[in-house]
Amino acid sequence: MSTKVLMKGNEAFAEAAIRGGCRYYFGYPITPQNEIPEYMSRVLPQRGGHFIQAESEICAINMAYGAGAAGGRVFITSSSPGIALMQEGMSFLCSAEVPTVILTVSRCGPGIGGIQPGQADYFQATRGGGNGDYKVPVFAPSSVQEGADLVFEAMELADKYQNPILIFTDGLLGQMMEPVALPDPVPEVKSTDIRKHKPWALTGYGADDSKRNTVISLRLQPETLEKHVQKLFTKYDEIEKTLTRVETVDVEDAEVVIVAFGTVARIAKEAIEMLAEQGIKAGLIRPISLWPFPYAAFDKITSKTKVVISAELSMGQMIQDVQLGVKNRFPVELLSRTGGMIPTSLEIAERTKKILQEKGGN
């Protein structure tokens, strides 16, 4: 672990990917993630890697599919409308079991929307827009440090599970500067050694054609396809057991529990301190993994709690998972800003107090 440096989120995420072994990055300009392709175009070739500016996000994710299928460690990034274009590719990556790390610096929509931070891509990230039965693990950091750590770790996790991993940040995290301690680089894997690490990869089989590899996603026989999808879901079950992550703060004693991820979670933490000064006990559930969603964390909520609030930069998307976690034990209310509007800690504190008064039975 290096000493702390002050870095813009986007650049820290790019550097963390390189340190995690990424040698292939394919990008297309879109705000607010442009510092990442810019950083990669400058730095990756110096570190023995390859940068291509793709002609579209569709091309970028298919370049990622190629480099990933060839056994390379790949990182691609975009922002909300660009991630929409990548959805077909995500379905293919999952079906063909090709590892890739994807990062979105989310903005607000729908349509072209705006370039300010948003979380209205929660469904896009956790439910996906590609076709068929597939799942992509999604991690949502709430600081530059956590984002860099998650990108670094995701490079390994993508290889381990042979699946894409999505890191969900937003324009605020991408554009802000924070002190960050970057992880030490992982050892380099030469192209000629890829088969030793990834015996399934497309490398050319050399002299022995019994080692021929194919990477496919077409399975015309229903029996074969059903078996393949069931195999994928065995893997997803394992991911649910091992990659569910959450941070909880004072949930057991709370009169009101706020559920928030990413940018909103860090604002909510400040709001909780403000409420404490007024004698209101508020707790926080911060999902770090959005899929798999930390439903079990909601079992910690006790009968002291009167209401659960889902605080989101959307018209209410995560709230559906919150309701699944709460299982009708408590009322669930939405605290929403959208369109690129971000609540202050004071606004969250005031609105929480109001919800508690109206819905909490006080």
Place this chain on the structure above:
Amino acid sequence: MLKPVYEYTKGMLRVDTNFCPGCTHGISHRLITETLEEMGKLGEAIGCGPIGCAVLAHKFMNVDMCECAHGRAPAVASGIKRVHQNNLVFTYQGDGDLASIGTAEIIHAAARGEHITTFFVNNAIYGMTGGQMAPTTLVGQKSTTSQAGRDIAQAGFPIKVSELIATLDGAVYVERVALNTPGNVNKAKKAVRRAFEVQEKKLGFSFVEFVSTCPTNWGVSPIAAMDFLKEKMLPYYPLGVFKSPEGGDA
């Protein structure tokens, strides 16, 4: 003493293909894999298949190979080539895949001068989906979505892909060949070899268009399909070298 004059190539796996009688996909598959065998490169080649009739090329070609989303093979091949710069990486694509949904990918792979080779099967129709109009369907040619024949007022003009690719500086070898006669098949094989050699020498992007047949969806016999290729397709899609590293052309 008897000596074999024609043998199986190790480049083709010993399985039945899914292609219709009279279809030329089998010929173009064989030309590519036989050339790789002759170059001693089967074990170093990585292929990227299309969506369309040739989606199962990886079941027939004895090389490492992947399927690609519709039209995306040149992007996939570009990614593979970055990882394995000394392998021969190729795409095999039909006219719907390459000249319609994948237009952006092929143009930009060529413009970047990717060290990959694209084999383009132009049979002027969508095969696997059942005979719809392709970007290369001829004016007046009937298809299930141009039932009275392609009407330029309604559907515009067919695309001459080799000519288009040849305008790009990153493309260094572009040739159109046909698979209708033994002579043309021999010429096609030479084009395949030159295209791979251009890639091997890292000179830039190489592209071979096979003018091909689809008797099933054209609704004609295999022999009549060869006549259609010669009489209707070749006047619009002239054969020849549109670009070569030596600078010569047809």
